[in-house]
Amino acid sequence: MNNENIIEIRNLKKSYDDGRIKALNGIDLNIKRGEFVSIMGPSGSGKSTLLNMIGALDVAGEGSIMVAGIDLTKNTKLNEFRSQEIGFVFQMHNLIPNLTVLENVEIPMYETNLTSDQMRKRALELLKSVDLEDKINQTPTKLSGGERQRVAIARALVNHPSIILADEPTGALDSKTGDLILKLMRNLHQQENVTLVMVTHEPYVGNMADRIINVLDGKIQN
């Protein structure tokens, strides 16, 4: 593996429904460490499947996929990999409604060896960086869509991941809030020197990235 590449994918294929649906049909892709990449394509093109493969949420059918030096087709401790290397930001924030903002950000740290105090300190640090230190004791139901997504971003960064995978992070937000979230993500990507891979179907969102990868029918087009 090239030291500069944090993600190396070769001939990645994935099909569902006994091979009748080919979600990925031979993907070859390299992403450099610290790069900001947008994956674009229409609905059903396979972009979210590709993102799930990179995040080890799903397993490859064929081909190889190396992420942060780990061969995901051979590694069996995928949860450990996700905990240490990956931060997810979903379209629908997916916060736990009965937990406070602070507790939501602490959630990924249960699989680390941090004490409760250390967890709290780290979560507070990140909530400050997303400008939510005054909302730490509120539950997500009392927050606006943009605030919820900022909590989700803090949660994604809390374990110092090397890659942030964002699946339509502005899809459920109005354009103004979406812009703020994108700027925040870009700033954090630069500050934390984290690789950012973002799936979107909106060109203006995709254009904010260093590089755009177009996916169609399970294949990269460019």
Next chain:
Amino acid sequence: MSFISLVVKNPFRNKTRSSLAIIGIAIGIMVIVALGMVTGGLKASTQSTLKAGAAEISVVQTGSGDFGGGRINESRIADVQKINGVKDAAGTLRATNTSTAVGSQSSMPSPGSGGGFGFSVTGMERSKLSLAGVDSINGALYSDGSTNEVIIGKTAADEMKKNVGDKINLFGKDFTITGIYETGNFITDAGAFMSLNTLQNLTNNGNQVSSIAVKINDNANVTEVSTAIQNAYPNELSTTSAASMANRMNNALSTIDTASWAISILAIVIGGVGVVNTMIMSVYERTREIGVLKAVGWKDRRILGMILGESVVLTLIAAVVGTVVAVVGVVVLLSLSSVGNVITPSYSPDIFIRAFVVAFAVGLVGGLYPAYRASRLSPTEALRYE
């Protein structure tokens, strides 16, 4: 927030559903604790009965039953006394008073109740009272040959609100209560003793006794002495040992115990189904959340532990609720009823430990399938769940 705090907090996101599950299990736990307290109290009472009677053998007329419904000629007391192994023997005459009006508000049979089981009065020589287990008394024993003195049991005194020096009407005659005794035997403590001669005269049972209490020598064998008495007077005298009576009572109690377990198990199964239902619903509703937990790196066994823990939290809360309700319920019900004078509820730690162990087990078993299901969810499918 620690993981345990999270586990404790989670079940209350749907308060109504969790409360219903808690009530379901709490009813089962309440049954276990309440029946345990009552049967435990009855068992302790049986043990007291065994210890209280100083006489090991009760001799009755053959065919009259264990409690001496028949009559034995008083001369047999001396005859029994001569049998090898017998240390002491005392005639007792038991009669039931149903004629005198002494007010009582409760359902406990009282001297004046005029119905039910009546008030049991035993005639016995003052010097032989220890054979009936009467060896401590508040006040004094009746005088030898006294015709107007009586001692009554503590249960009877409490029930009739009588004190030493008060009068009591028995068999149409006023008696002065000279003392109040407590033997630990709930039957004896609910009755009274007077001079044997007096009771014989009052009930027209001259020279008759209903049973002979026999105390054996320290080195004698109860079975051998019993056999010797029966062989000496075949077809006339039968014997019952205190131990065998206690055994029979214990057998009856163990039947109650078995029945209480059956009821408890039924209640727990019903409550357990409620827990399974609650946890399955919870897992369904939180499918997407479980997907997120997997996405952020939670191991399957942590998810399993979280759901199992939530299930156990529900059942342990139910155990606390059920136990409190059972204790309060038993105490209140016994205080409102005359049965409370007979049964002292048991507070043995075993009862409460058993209730909590059952609750814990129901939590584990009830949460197992939902927890397994949650831990095996595919993260991508869980995240797509609407």
